Amino acid sequence: MDKTAHDVKLNALLADAARIFAERGYHRTSMRDLARESGVSLSGLYYYVSSKDELLFLIQSRNFEAVLSRLRDQLADVREPAARLQTFVDNHLDYFASHMSEMKVLSHEAESLGGEYLARVNDTKREYTRVLMDILADLEGSHGPAHLNRRVATYILFGMMNWIYTWYDPMGDVGVELLSQSVSRLFLGGYVGLPVGAQQMPRATAG
Amino acid sequence: MDKTAHDVKLNALLADAARIFAERGYHRTSMRDLARESGVSLSGLYYYVSSKDELLFLIQSRNFEAVLSRLRDQLADVREPAARLQTFVDNHLDYFASHMSEMKVLSHEAESLGGEYLARVNDTKREYTRVLMDILADLEGSHGPAHLNRRVATYILFGMMNWIYTWYDPMGDVGVELLSQSVSRLFLGGYVGLPVGAQQMPRATAG
DNA sequence: GTTCTAGGCGAACGCTCGTTCGAATCAACG
DNA sequence: CGTTGATTCGAACGAGCGTTCGCCTAGAAC
Numbered sequence: 001m002d003k004t005a006h007d008v009k010l011n012a013l014l015a016d017a018a019r020i021f022a023e024r025g026y027h028r029t030s031m032r033d034l035a036r037e038s039g040v041s042l043s044g045l046y047y048y049v050s051s052k053d054e055l056l057f058l059i060q061s062r063n064f065e066a067v068l069s070r071l072r073d074q075l076a077d078v079r080e081p082a083a084r085l086q087t088f089v090d091n092h093l094d095y096f097a098s099h100m101s102e103m104k105v106l107s108h109e110a111e112s113l114g115g116e117y118l119a120r121v122n123d124t125k126r127e128y129t130r131v132l133m134d135i136l137a138d139l140e141g142s143h144g145p146a147h148l149n150r151r152v153a154t155y156i157l158f159g160m161m162n163w164i165y166t167w168y169d170p171m172g173d174v175g176v177e178l179l180s181q182s183v184s185r186l187f188l189g190g191y192v193g194l195p196v197g198a199q200q201m202p203r204a205t206a207g
Numbered sequence: 208m209d210k211t212a213h214d215v216k217l218n219a220l221l222a223d224a225a226r227i228f229a230e231r232g233y234h235r236t237s238m239r240d241l242a243r244e245s246g247v248s249l250s251g252l253y254y255y256v257s258s259k260d261e262l263l264f265l266i267q268s269r270n271f272e273a274v275l276s277r278l279r280d281q282l283a284d285v286r287e288p289a290a291r292l293q294t295f296v297d298n299h300l301d302y303f304a305s306h307m308s309e310m311k312v313l314s315h316e317a318e319s320l321g322g323e324y325l326a327r328v329n330d331t332k333r334e335y336t337r338v339l340m341d342i343l344a345d346l347e348g349s350h351g352p353a354h355l356n357r358r359v360a361t362y363i364l365f366g367m368m369n370w371i372y373t374w375y376d377p378m379g380d381v382g383v384e385l386l387s388q389s390v391s392r393l394f395l396g397g398y399v400g401l402p403v404g405a406q407q408m409p410r411a412t413a414g
Numbered sequence: 415g416t417t418c419t420a421g422g423c424g425a426a427c428g429c430t431c432g433t434t435c436g437a438a439t440c441a442a443c444g
Numbered sequence: 445c446g447t448t449g450a451t452t453c454g455a456a457c458g459a460g461c462g463t464t465c466g467c468c469t470a471g472a473a474c
Contacts, residue, residue: 005421006420006421009421025234025318025319027232027234027235028234030460030461030462031461031462031463032460032461032462040422040423041422041423041424042423042424042462042463043423043424043425043464043465044423046462046463046464047420047421047422051462051463052462052463110373111232112232147392147396148389148392148393149381149385151381152381152385152386152389153389153393155371155374155375156367156370156389156390156393158370159366159367159369159370159371159373160363160366160367161366162366162370163362163363163365163367163369163370164362164366166317166366167362168362174356174358174359178356178359179359182355182356182359182360182363183363185354185355185397186355186360186363186393186394186397186398187393187397188397189354189396189397189398189400190392190393190394190395190396190397191393191396193396193402195400213450213451237430237431237432238431238432238433239430239431239432247452247453248452248453248454249432249433249453249454250452250453250454250455251451251452251453253432253433253434254450254451254452258432258433259432259433
């Protein structure tokens, strides 16, 4: 897919837009900023995209759907609930770390969309949340009743994962494996009391 | 403090501004919006505030310093590390739940400030983070080595707490006590393996 | 060689933005 | 009464915004 010259240029534009939206914020970024940094004229942008809103929508929906699609692939051959939880966290943070700009735009500019665009992104969000809540239900089934309200636990876990756009540097000393294991262990240890100190843990070379 | 008529009106303005910034976002809100909803003329706003930026700064700095000040009061007579961690979480979420608009503006518009204003808010942020990291160090001292990198754990915990502005409804079924206990237990269970199922837990009446 | 079309651009439109400025109001005080 | 100082406002300024329009180019199709 995405073979034609038109598609290639649109994808490049979306990548530039995601980078700039992540740096300056969606509302602060003007179409003129975007034109300058992507090497297209101001009016030329509108050949690929019908509005600034659509630009934001395309960034959010394409990446969110990519996360969800990869998640389904990865979960396909994992059965054990705790392993499924870890797979969910791994997939989320892995995609996050390798698409920081896009995921920051997805996390931070959730309320910048409206109308039909917002409704469609929210549909994906509901699906995605549902997958996690089902895993939590399975966890309770196999490891005994949870110590927390399931819905609250779900949102707290999303908080652990989505907040990283405010501080995480993929080029820094903390690898995504450490991050992912930390979140999984923190959650599993607190949610169903799974032991968290058994396996070896990758170490950050600095704090 | 804040006795003069001038101070009273400024405080009311800040409260209105926080509410509107939380609803519409800082950059999307115009001074005209603010004037309309606070019952002052457009130019009248500038008698109380020198710029839109200063408005945001005042909201962020005053509330952040209030959180930090209350925290120090509360920590003053708590010694046991796990109890200090719980005090930190309680204080943070308690203030959050009773000042949702202000705290959403503080969390979500962190990058909307620049220059000297940003530097001053970041000073407070550094102090606040330092308090939490010291508590984590104490925890490791009394409950054995942690299962996670301390700095990573700190930021993950902030993620659990700060993300709630995206979903928490203080008027809904989930009380702030449940929220606070959930976060504390999740963290303590995963960080130093403290048992999490012993005490009674408030229940949400619905999910 | 003419026609067609995808791709691209300069210039402008109508609008909103944050901020300023000078004047009006009004209570307090000499 | 006249003056002062605090408070408020209408009107305007210059700048920037998202978007549109008509025109240009170049190569493929016939």
